Amino acid sequence: MKFYDDINFRDYRHPVTEANLIKFQNLWAKTSMGSKHERAGVTCADCHMAKTKNKAGKVYTSHLAAGPKETCLKCHKDWTEKQAIYTIDSVKKYIKDKIRKSEYGLSKFIDKFEEAKKAVIPEDVLKESRKQHDIAHPYWKWWTAKNSDGFHNPHRARVSLGISIEA
Numbered sequence: 001m002k003f004y005d006d007i008n009f010r011d012y013r014h015p016v017t018e019a020n021l022i023k024f025q026n027l028w029a030k031t032s033m034g035s036k037h038e039r040a041g042v043t044c045a046d047c048h049m050a051k052t053k054n055k056a057g058k059v060y061t062s063h064l065a066a067g068p069k070e071t072c073l074k075c076h077k078d079w080t081e082k083q084a085i086y087t088i089d090s091v092k093k094y095i096k097d098k099i100r101k102s103e104y105g106l107s108k109f110i111d112k113f114e115e116a117k118k119a120v121i122p123e124d125v126l127k128e129s130r131k132q133h134d135i136a137h138p139y140w141k142w143w144t145a146k147n148s149d150g151f152h153n154p155h156r157a158r159v160s161l162g163i164s165i166e167a
C-alpha cells in the first residue's frame, strides 16, 4: 500500500470521489502470504492437488479443491470431516460478514461524497475525505476479488477488513 501511495499509482479513478483505486494481481499468492498455513509450510498443492479416486477406483491428482477428507484430514488428524467443513464454513461466514459491513460503509461514503459535491463543499475538505476512500477500498478489495472469503488467511482478512470498515 505504501508503495502505491508513494508513486501515486492508480488503475482507475473513482467517478464520484476521484480516489485513485487499484486492482490487485496474483491474489491467492499474496493473500496467503504470512498465513498460519503458509508459515507452517503448507502449500497450495497440499489443499488443491489431493490424490483422489475416480469411479473406477483409479487414483489421480485432483486440481480442484478436493473434499476436506482428502485434504484437511491428512494433517488435522483429530478432526472429523464434518468438523473440517464446519471450520471452513465458519471462517467464510465470519469474513463474509465483515466484507458486507465494509461494502455498506463504502456505498454510504460514496453517497455522502456525492451530496457534499452538490453542496459545494470546498475542495480541500473533499481531498481529506477522499483519502479515506483510498484506504477503505483496497483493504476491502483484497477479500472480495476472490471467492474463498478469507479462508486462505483469516487473520489478515480480519485485520484488513477492520481497517476498511474503520476508514
Ligand code: HEC
Pocket (backbone or CB within 6 Å): 028, 029, 032, 037, 042, 043, 044, 045, 046, 047, 048, 065, 088, 146, 147, 148, 149, 151, 152
Ligand atoms: C489449507 C488449505 C489451503 C491452502 C494451503 C490453499 N487453499 Fe485455496 N482454497 C482452500 C479451500 C478450502 C477453498 C474453498 C473455499 C470455499 O469453499 O469457497 C479454496 C479456494 C481456492 C480458490 C477458489 C476460490 C477463490 O478464492 O477464488 C482458488 C483459486 C484457490 N483456493 C487458490 C489457492 C492458491 C493459489 C493457493 C496457494 C497460494 C491456495 N489456494 C492455498 C484451501 C486451501
Ligand code: HEC
Pocket (backbone or CB within 6 Å): 036, 037, 040, 042, 043, 046, 047, 068, 071, 072, 073, 074, 075, 076, 084, 087, 088, 154, 155
Ligand atoms: C499439509 C498439512 C495441512 C493441510 C492439508 C491443512 N492444514 Fe490446516 N494447519 C496445518 C498446520 C501445520 C497448521 C498450523 C498449526 C499452528 O501453527 O498452530 C494449520 C492450521 C490450521 C488452522 C488454524 C489457522 C489459524 O489461522 O488460526 C485452521 C482453521 C486450519 N488449519 C484449517 C484447515 C482446513 C479447513 C484444511 C483443509 C481445507 C486444512 N487446514 C488443511 C496443516 C495443514
